Amino acid sequence: MDNTCRICHHVTAEERYLCDGCEYRACTWLRALPKQAALLEVCLQPTTGPAQRGGSGRAHSPLPLDIRVLDLLGPGHAAHIQDPHGDQTGGIPIVALLAGWSRYLASEIPAVHHDAHGTIRIDRCEDAWPRTGTGIPAWCSWLQAYLPYAVTRPWAEEMYGQLEELLSRIQRVTHTTPRRTARDAPCPGCQAFALVEREDELHISCQVCDVRLTPEQYTEHRDAVMPALARIALLMSAQAAQQTAA
Template structure:
């Protein structure tokens, strides 16, 4: 058993079977939900941008490729691990489907498959692949992995899966120019009293940008219910015209 999360090094509860904390599990959960949403945009980006014909030479010895290689590197087939590159002339990384399928196979291999034959005998066998109906595309693989995250968060390889999915999503976001949605909360921070609490789409906790304070959604709701009525009353008192001021006017 670990005392700290293998991904963020946060303190884990005593005697916890976890190797990844709840916050990191939630973060990976949101990443797996986000990845399929990028597919339509990536597919649209696969074809290089076209423009008006230009006169003169382009400096190319051959015609350009009909697809964007950086996008194809994400959408195309490939191995679930990086191949040896002794000459250092390879770029890119593991494609989306290959990486997700690699982790799905690895996880499935740790979970025994149980079947009962025609004679009623129970057989426990090694599971070779995840059970996916309709094909192993990105959306189905993400849903399958998401369903097994509570188990994955107890395994010694948790940080490897976490890091690789994070790196994959960074590659995708770099191409699609997207980033997680961030919302500013209206209640002040309970520790530094600053108006600096933010909620990020891929974070379990609401965090302060000025101090280390972190609140769960329930903790923030309780805090907001305690402080906002008094702040609202103070604001109304400040903006409401006073009778003495009206009489003097």
């Protein structure tokens, strides 16, 4: 294993395949999924239309249900975890994908138990059992709890990719995207005013080069450069005012 994140190629701790920034992102997806699923249910039937006067039933045939939502919320089959060509993600419903990864993850975790003679045995877990049931929130919190383990496994990149694809399928229906905020200070790497903060990301990232800062690093950087920049801006506007007056 080299110490490069498989997703964003930033340097990471040696014993993991995803960096802390990408782990954070996957975690925010899992946190957002239950609310996104509730939004999907609202989007299932685009509109029911007004009732017709004098009629006892519908004047029109019912509007079709959004097939994309049915695909996402349906029972479906277990996720195709091993997908070398990356072409199986399309139709996997939310629960099947989450449960599939939870079970795959559980099958790798060593389980310690005592056998009938009191000897300690180390086996593989047989299955994942969320304590709060088998709905979307339960699988999401199960996976969140085991995410720090998942990022140390070689398949972490594939799990990340499938979760990312799932979220974008959902967001295409719900029309929700993570909030982005442009930050005032220039990038310490390329000096462009291109630092952006996204609510689903741990770091504030430059959109021009690959610099990224934690919120604390950004605050420190901003406090160091902004007073000088503000003085320059003040001088320039004073000069412009003089030239206009002359």
